Amino acid sequence: MPTRRPHRKGRVLISLALACAAALSLAPGASGTPRRAPVDATAAAGADADVPPGVTAGIAVFDRETGTFTERHNADLRFRSASVVKIMLALDYLWDRGPDYDVPEAERSRLEGMLRSSHDGAASHYWSTRGGSAIIDRMVPRLGLTGTAPPPASHPGYWGYTAITAADTVRVYRHLLDEAPAPVRDLVLGHLRAATRCAADGYDQYFGIASAFERPWSLKQGWSGFDSGGCTAAEREAERARERAASRASGIDLVSEALHSTGTVGADDRTVVAVLTLHEDGTPYGTAYARLTRLVGSLDVPGAVRPAGAWFPTWGSGVRVRAAATTDSAVVTTLPAGVEVLVGCQRRGERIDVPPHSSDWWAHLPQYDGYLTNVFVDVPEEKLPGVPDCT
Known part of the structure; x- marks a missing residue:
């Protein structure tokens, strides 16, 4: 599936770049992407403003x-x-x-x-x-x-x-x-x-x-x-x-x-x-x-409640979030390519193979109320480290 990229916005510029409910395939094949460590959602709370380089x-x-x-x-x-x-x-x-x-x-x-x-x-x-x-x-x-x-x-x-x-x-x-x-x-x-x-x-x-x-x-x-x-x-x-x-x-x-x-x-x-x-x-x-x-x-925002879970990077484009841990379930949304997601828990489901990656574990994303196959979470393990099983 071709990568979808967002557009330039300013006048009357309406397009369907990253269509959130596109009913296409699970995700494009990709491989060789380096995998990284998660970020605890609570660890950044109370820190100074974290303005990234660039x-x-x-x-x-x-x-x-x-x-x-x-x-x-x-x-x-x-x-x-x-x-x-x-x-x-x-x-x-x-x-x-x-x-x-x-x-x-x-x-x-x-x-x-x-x-x-x-x-x-x-x-x-x-x-x-x-x-x-x-x-x-x-x-x-x-x-x-x-x-x-x-x-x-x-x-x-x-x-x-x-x-x-x-x-x-x-x-x-x-x-x-x-x-x-x-x-x-x-x-x-x-x-x-x-x-x-x-x-x-x-x-x-x-x-x-x-x-x-x-x-x-x-x-x-x-x-x-x-x-x-x-x-x-x-x-x-x-x-x-x-x-x-x-x-x-x-x-x-x-x-x-x-x-x-x-x-x-x-x-x-x-x-x-x-x-x-x-x-x-x-x-x-x-x-x-x-x-x-x-x-x-990272900001000091009085009255804010930060969601529980851990942030993980993803890889691939057109990656689908599903209503259940299976590709037979409804598409909840389509993730922007390379975005980080908050994971609350994980459960076993349909095994997904996107060589060289494979996993039958799916991450539950509470802010989407849906599931993402761990294949497209950018960590080396099939099961995400430090994330509890869904009850």
């Missing part, structure tokens, strides 16, 4: 109970927003709805798709019908933002190239939680609490907050710059040349792969978390996914 991060973590930041790292550094800007698009639409905040059914559906499943078409609708960059110009003073700016003049239609900072992202969430009228707060945060694992474009968007912490949480994620393989080399290089020029003009990196995790964590939305990251050009989506999740999990 990653640029902007971090702001605000504890609403104490009114203080527990983490700040490059909090005022500008990043392109990717889909995080969709919260501002929703707030701009809702701002002038009147005291009853009557939202037509068609717009309710559009807002749901944009906020829960990160639908690009919905964002482009609001961008084109409500003045494009004028939306950002309106929202900056409304929300008291200091580092947010419209997309560069060279990319006026690219709402995902809006400049944001981690500090401003926290301000947006604090407005939603503490200042927005109840109908606005309930509508927007209600959708963010119900964010789907699979985005409208097929991306698994449960990295960062959703993987590092148990519910309750709300989240709005962002991703940009990952290659779908859908363009020719010449087209891709031409686009990269335009992005490099725009980066120089605007002072914002529009080339490196961007992956952001933002939202609230804990009972009563105790803590606001904003982690914005850039990864070296060419970084695979699964690699960035794992790095960001580990970074978020």
Whole structure:
């Protein structure tokens, strides 16, 4: 089965890169991949922010109970927003709805798709019908933002190239939680609490907050710059040349792969978390996914509950998570290539052979409520070390 790779996100770019419910074969054959050791899920808790080499991060973590930041790292550094800007698009639409905040059914559906499943078409609708960059110009003073700016003049239609900072992202969430009228707060945060694992474009968007912490949480994620393989080399290089020029003009990196995790964590939305990251050009989506999740999990987040289990790397692409320890069971989801997974326990099931690897043990992944054959867990043993049997 061919490897699936994610795509570039910014305008109306909808594709099925990493389709989460694809009913294809178990996984592609692969061999010779070095296998590594697991990471205890609790070991990183309470440590300093673990920013991986080659990653640029902007971090702001605000504890609403104490009114203080527990983490700040490059909090005022500008990043392109990717889909995080969709919260501002929703707030701009809702701002002038009147005291009853009557939202037509068609717009309710559009807002749901944009906020829960990160639908690009919905964002482009609001961008084109409500003045494009004028939306950002309106929202900056409304929300008291200091580092947010419209997309560069060279990319006026690219709402995902809006400049944001981690500090401003926290301000947006604090407005939603503490200042927005109840109908606005309930509508927007209600959708963010119900964010789907699979985005409208097929991306698994449960990295960062959703993987590092148990519910309750709300989240709005962002991703940009990952290659779908859908363009020719010449087209891709031409686009990269335009992005490099725009980066120089605007002072914002529009080339490196961007992956952001933002939202609230804990009972009563105790803590606001904003982690914005850039990864070296060419970084695979699964690699960035794992790095960001580990970074978020290393933060001091009051009220957060970290899931029990151990993190293990995986190998292969198009790897399926199943409802039971057999390939006859339903496909729960498809993993991003090379992502790390949390394993709670393991059980014997159907024997899987992908030479030179073979195993009849399957890892239970509690955050997917499904099973992954140990063949695609990147350790040398057939049975995962230190992981209990499922009861």
